[in-house]
């Protein structure tokens with residue numbers, strides 16, 4: 001192994017490390033000197049006996065792993081979980097019911113069905129409703145004068161977008177939002193959501209979604225639930241499959257977009273010339289640059305199905321491979337001035353939505369629509385918005401999260 005200037009026990013998936021900020025200087029060293037690097041985790045991973053994983057930090061290698069599912073499988077949980085005494089082997093196995101952790105051909109079948117809900121037409125049809133939501137959210141925040149940007153603005157639209165998409169009745173939304181919030185917060189002790197509360201919320205959300213699906217099977221309607229579970233012409237999701245799909249949406253669509261919006265606002269407020277440019281010209285390239293800059297999902301994981309060579313490293317069958325999107329998105333081989341926030345960047349082949357393989361983010365157009373709508377509403381009505389203090393970062397090994405950010409709504 002190459003001598004690297006990292007202390008003993010250095011671990012790229014340590015939530016405390018990421019809580020201090022994404023380790024960009026370390027990623028730069030790795031890309032240059034050891035782009036596929038064995039990061040030992042001497043304490044192992046609950047339920048497994050391995051003692052480390054390969055950290056993949058270059059853009060080209062992250063893409064290669066993402067697009068070769070037959071060699072790099074998603075079946076063994078896609079987030080790189082560090083030792084956690086609360087997570088059992090059984091819980092990890094249960095996650096196989098989520099499409100993010102499936103391989104072809106099973107994944108291909110489920111993806112083809114759920115894609116019916118995410119066609120360009122389906123997303124376009126949400127535009128007017130989501131614009132109205134974005135304007136209401138921003139107007140309510142402005143009336144408060146100042147507050148926490150995360151709870152006032154960033155949390156709300158992603159929750160509403162998924163609820164609109166699935167057609168969750170208005171009367172159930174508060175419950176569904178509460179479960180979603182509990183599920184994503186468990187790793188951070190400050191948020192006071194226990195592991196158990198998180199697991200209970202997940203079970204309740206699955207139960208709720210299964211009941212919704214069961215109802216549509218009996219009584220089909222003109223909505224996406226019906227199209228996924230009760231369409232007569234093509235394959236369908238079972239009620240349990242639908243339950244796990246909604247669970248995935250609640251995690252994949254909420255915390256991600258929320259953090260893209262918060263980091264985007266922070267980037268604008270710390271790069272005022274970019275905010276002025278945005279307010280004047282609203283470049284269509286803005287949302288993609290925000291996702292590159294923020295990289296809300298900093299990493300995902302695959303497992304090698306057989307021995308293979310990547311970036312000069314020999315990877316054995318069964319070893320885990322960490323895909324560091326946060327590093328790939330700053331790779332100078334691909335991006336000119338990668339550490340510059342530039343909302344006119346074009347082309348922008350960032351990997352914030354994944355490396356382009358079968359699991360490529362299903363919600364990309366919805367997420368970029370939400371980002372466009374919220375920043376348009378902010379620029380229209382409170383261009384003078386400013387920071388009041390530093391953001392407080394979420395404790396997580398793979399979410400680049402912000403749990404609070406005080407602002408004055410200008």
Ligand code: HEM
Nearest residue numbers: 099100252253256257260353354355359360361362363367
């Ligand atoms: C998958 C990021 C928003 C639904 C993914 C993946 C990433 C990602 C990195 C994995 C890609 C891979 O393994 O190759 C993001 C980011 C978002 C965002 C950064 C916001 C800025 C959304 C939204 C939804 C969504 C709004 C839905 C409402 C999904 C689903 C998958 C996924 C269902 C799994 C796809 C599969 O396994 O085939 N996303 N996502 N995402 N995302 Fe997103």
